[in-house]
Amino acid sequence: MAGRPTIKEVSKIAGVSFKTVSRVLNNEKHVSEETRRRVEEVVAQLNFRPSHAARTLAGRRSFQVALLYDNPSPYYVFHIQSGALERCHELGYRLLMQPIDSSAPDMVPDVMALVDEAHLDGLILSPPLTEMPELLEALDKRKLPYVRIAPGLRKDHGLATTMDDVAAAREITRHLLQLGHRRIAFARGPESHVSSADRLAGYRQELEAHGIAFDPALVIAGDYSFASGGAAARTLFARDPRPTAIFAGNDDMAAGALAAAHEADIAVPEALSIAGFDDSDLARAVWPPLTTIRQPVRELAYAAADLMLAGTAVTPQVMLEHELMVRATTGPAPRG
Template identity: 55%
Template sequence: MTRATIKDVSRVAGVSIKTVSRVLNKERYVSDEMRQKVEEAVARLNYHPSLAARTLAGKRSFQIGLIHDNPSPYYIFNMQAGVGQRCREANFRMIIQPCDVNSPGLIDDIGALIDQAQLDGIIMTPPVTDVGTALAELFRRKIPVVRVQPGTDLTATSAVYIDNVQAADDMTAYLISLGHRRIGLVTGHANYFASGQRLTGYRQALQRAGIGFDASLVFPGQFDFQSGSAAAEALLALDDPPTAIFASSDEMAAGVLAAAHRMGVSVPDQLSVAGFDDTDLAQVVWPSLTTVRQPIRDLGYAAADLLLEFGERIERRQLPHELIVRGSTAAPKN
């Protein structure tokens, strides 16, 4: 038993090959009678069109690429889930391309991917979003691109994002509302523009509350557990240590928690800890993390949606974030 082809379908339905193709592609000018005959035949033969043949003959490949260089399993998993769901709805396929922003072969890899697979579009996640040479290569090939949370050339491509400044502002304001005055900030990796945006939001909230900015309370991190731990140790060793630490990722927040545990500082009694992302992690550490929920899955879905709905046309979509309060924050005890 070999695969059914469009020819088989046309024979069974008693129509021409082209008519079958028309029905499959939902083209205009097909009578209901024809459509029904074809659909019956398709169902009876359990026919599935060959993607390779469609790609070769047509101008579309029904495939989009997801390019990422992001070490966070949680982020990637959810991004894929969102993109994947939208793809399934449109009967598209998703090709995953991990890459390395520091690799000299980056441009060639992306070019080869597009050439070989004839992708209909590309979704990029940070930090690849902001690699100028990669972007240039994509423009050169005139392929539709949607970027998730881009930091540069904001209007150059379609994009989906959350308002990082506002999100960091919200969290900082929340900590201030609890009564905290000295709030430590662990920033993210410098490659990510979100890191800077979150710093901006933090300063913005402080200023509004009339609290002076103290640079010694800001510690550079890398989004990972280790740097969160290191940051906490440094911040808690200050002469006048913070009563709360806001880490720019849940993973760093977990590092802060671990350091606090090690140093015998109880959370949230002696120290409030806040994260960012609301990954699975946030509910798995103890105490569970107060954090900002970033709708990663929805961002992926929206990115794929922009690609499929609008193609080359540049569109932007901002998604809402949400402050999630859990057990790691409380009013300072003095």
């Protein structure tokens, strides 16, 4: 709190007006190389940093954006934070990370209050906040730029980064099919998540493309939690004939199913194949390591920040690659 240097002190030492220092700091043109260098030297020497509060107040921009999320998964949150943060940092922006309760009645006014209070220049939205019409409308009305890290590319609502959940689900289903599985169950995530519906659609499409009738009885509802994966698996284990493979909507559910299989003494992958989705930390920590889809979470967030802060209008929507990670929970279908 003490001897914080100010722009005026810098200007005095450098022997220029404080306005010129401001120009250097903001990388404006019309400053001679010579002057610029001298100012930069003094700045470095004093370890001077302009007051963020003052620039925000005086200027038209705050160099501040927020990342909004409502997701209980530490893995997911950690990686979108880290991706978004990296790009923001590179571009000289500060990132405010804000968990939001998307079901709170005052969610929209609360977000707008944050926008006001912090003079935000933009917002990065992650699911399920990407699917809240009232929020998007309020933002549009305010003409506040935002990017959606959205599951599924839809043409509405401007900027978005995404991956192809449908195609990924098809790939993993195909992988199972190619291993000879015919009774493949799908343990789905919550209805409210677009990603969950997309993965189900991919599963179904691939099945049908291989001439296998879609059987609703093989789709078990869950909520992306470890516990719901275990419950789904136990339901499935009671079936006769038992499915030979379970495709879980995410890794947590797959880990739950895997634990349930261990508990029921069903050998994985010999008697049962299990596949997940996300390639979270869990995928490598369980035994056997999980076959899953690597979702480029970090990159999605990086691209989102990039799109909003540095993007051109040319590509308002970016789709990133996923990757099928074949590990050890999937194997040939048991005979019979």
